[in-house]
Amino acid sequence: MSPVVQFWLLIIVLAVGTWSMRSWPIILHGRVPHPPWLERVLRHVPVAALTALVVPGALYLHERSTYSFAPARTIAAVIALVVAWRTKNTLATLAVGMAALWVAQWALGALG
C-alpha cells in the first residue's frame, strides 16, 4: 500500500471508531436501563473533564509529544483562575489570562 492509501485508511477507520464512541450512547439513550449509580458517577463528568483539560495546559508546554514545565503558563493560569472565580466571565478570563501569559513570558525572559 502506498502511504497515501494507508493514510486514507487511517482517516476512515479513525472516523468510524471515533463516531461510534461519541454517538452510540446518545443514540441508545432511553432504550437501555439507567441504574442510579450511573447517575451518581455521571454527575461529576463535566467538572472532572474540564479540570483534566485545564491542568496539563496550565502547567506544561506540549510539543512533539513531550511535556515541559512552563512557569509563565502556570502564573497566567493562577491569575486567570482568580478572574474566572470572581467575575464568572469567559471573555474577561480569556483577556486577562492571555495578557498575563505575555507579560509573564516577557518578565521571565528578561530575568533569565
Next chain:
Amino acid sequence: MRHSVRMSKTRYSFITGAKGVAPILIGVAPFGLVAGAAIRHAGFGLAESTGMSVIVFAGASQIAATTLFGSGAPLWVALCTALIINARMFIYSVSIAPVLAEAPAWARPILGYMLVDQNYAATMTDGRDHDDVDIVWYYVGGGVALWVVWQICSVAGALLGPFIPMSWGLDFAVPLVFLAMLAPAMKDKTAVGVAVVTGVAAAVLVPLLPLQSGLIVAILGGMGFGAWIDRPKAGESR
C-alpha cells in the same frame, strides 16, 4: 437577551449555543492551523487535510495520528493512539445523552458527530444554566460554529501552516476558556473535591502515561471520587 416574539425559540437557542462557544473559537483557530500544518509536514495535501477534518472532526486525535504516521510509526500505532485520545468522548456521550434526550432518533447520529470537548463543556455548563433555551438547538448551534471554524482553519493551516508564529501562545486560549467554564460549575464542596482530585491526577499522569491516556485516567478518578462522596450512607434511603 431572552427570546422574544421577534425570534423563534429554535433560532434563539442556536444563536445562544454559538455564542456559548464563541470565546473558545479563539483557541480552536490556532489548533486547526496546527492540524492543517501537520498534514503538510507529513507529506500530504489539501485533500487529506480536508478529508480528515471533515470525516474525523476531532482535533487532538487528528494531530496525533498525522504526526505519528508522518514520523514513520506503523499504521496501527497511529490509529490506536488517536482512538485512545478520543475515548474520553465516550464518557461525554454517556453523560450528555440524558440532556439531549428530546432529540429524534434520526438526528442522534449527527449530534454524536458534533460531540467535541468544547461543545460538551459549553452545553453542560452555560447551556444548562440558561433556562430559556431548547438545549438540543443550543448544542447544535455550538457544534455548527465549532465545525465551520475548524474546517476553515485546518484548510488555512494546510495552506500557510509554516508561517504561523507559535510564540504568541494562542493555544493557551483553550485551557483558559475551559477554566472560565469550570469556575461557575464548582457549585458545592463535592465539585471542588472532584476538581482537586482530577487536577492532581492530571498533573502527574498526563506527562507520565503514554498516548495521552493520563487524561482518561484522571477523568475516571475524579468521577469515581465524586461518586464515592455521594454514596448512599447507611440508613439513608436513596
